[in-house]
Amino acid sequence: MRALWIVITTFGCVLIAANAESCKGCVPLDSFSFDKVIPKFKAVVVKFDVAFPYGDKHDEFRKIAADTKDSQDLLVAEVGVKDFGNKDNSDLAQKYDINKDDYPAIRLFVQGRSEPYKFVAEKDEDFTADNIKRFIRSHSGVYLGLPGCVEQLDRLAKEYQSANESERKKILERAKIFEDTLSEEQRTAAKVYVKLMERIMERGDVFVQTEQTRLEGLLKGKLSNDKKRVMEERRNILQSFTSRDEL
Incomplete structure (x- = not known):
């Protein structure tokens, strides 16, 4: 049993490490750190998603972190929500009226505003890095270079x-x-x-x-x-x- 527990624990750690590397430049936030970090930046774009996200939409969000790595005003963050076990971060999802059918859900927090802006993609193909960047730029005033712009x-x-x-x-x-x-x-x-x-x-x-x-x-x-x-x-x-x- 002890050997099995070690294998399970090791496998879990590997999964967590893989998740941490899956969105380079994204800062993982949880129920304890969320309210400490959000107010520190002019704007924070947060993706609420399953604990170990994957797929095209996650890949598009990863592009935002890469494209904005030099921005001092914008933080790109993730909240992994679990609907099992201790249900980590489910309180944050509930606070911002997000359920698992909404994942991935994007919220933009801007300094001086109590409620976040909600990114809405009418179609799956509208969930793109450029559209999210356009959304961030329009509501936050943070400069983000968009295709075609100088x-x-x-x-x-x-x-x-x-x-x-x-x-x-x-x-x-x-x-x-x-x-x-x-x-x-x-x-x-x-x-x-x-x-x-x-x-x-x-x-x-x-x-x-x-x-x-x-x-x-x-x-x-x-x-x-x-x-x-x-x-x-x-x-x-x-x-x-x-x-x-x-x-």
């Missing part, structure tokens, strides 16, 4: 949205000058930023919302993979012109 131009876009008309003209010129310093691939993206600035100047800030609605409609239709990628990248750039409070 960080310096994202910052100019934010500056542009809070500027008056004369300042916007100067920012537009700065964007055009910056465009000439970029690689060919980034120059393509820069042209989108410049065009959006021009359209906003012509049609007013309402253009941001109408263009966002138009892109969302197009993305729900049938598109080739290349066309879909272009539309998604344009949507990512457009988000840089939208303040956190508007999303």
Whole structure:
């Protein structure tokens, strides 16, 4: 019996170690550590899941940890919930109204806000690293580079949205000058930023919302993979012109 117990214990330790390595960069939280850690960061994205997660959705979440490893403002965390034995962390799942049919469930905790934001994927294929990153960025104000975006131009876009008309003209010129310093691939993206600035100047800030609605409609239709990628990248750039409070 003692030998059997050693084998079972060793096997359990191997499973735990494998789980710890399965999401490199993810911080495991439990009922004791959760409230100590969450308030320390500007934003914390948490995946509530089974104790030993696997599958495509878990792989997508792993990408977020890898992509944001240099961010000092965002913590990527996991809570493994057990529905057997001591039912570890089931109290946390209950607190945030999560049941096992919801796994994996994503919650975003933002400093200064008592309740977390809930990530909702209408379809399984919407549960992607890019969509979750877009969700984090829109609700937290934490900068996360999205496909198609250029960080310096994202910052100019934010500056542009809070500027008056004369300042916007100067920012537009700065964007055009910056465009000439970029690689060919980034120059393509820069042209989108410049065009959006021009359209906003012509049609007013309402253009941001109408263009966002138009892109969302197009993305729900049938598109080739290349066309879909272009539309998604344009949507990512457009988000840089939208303040956190508007999303």
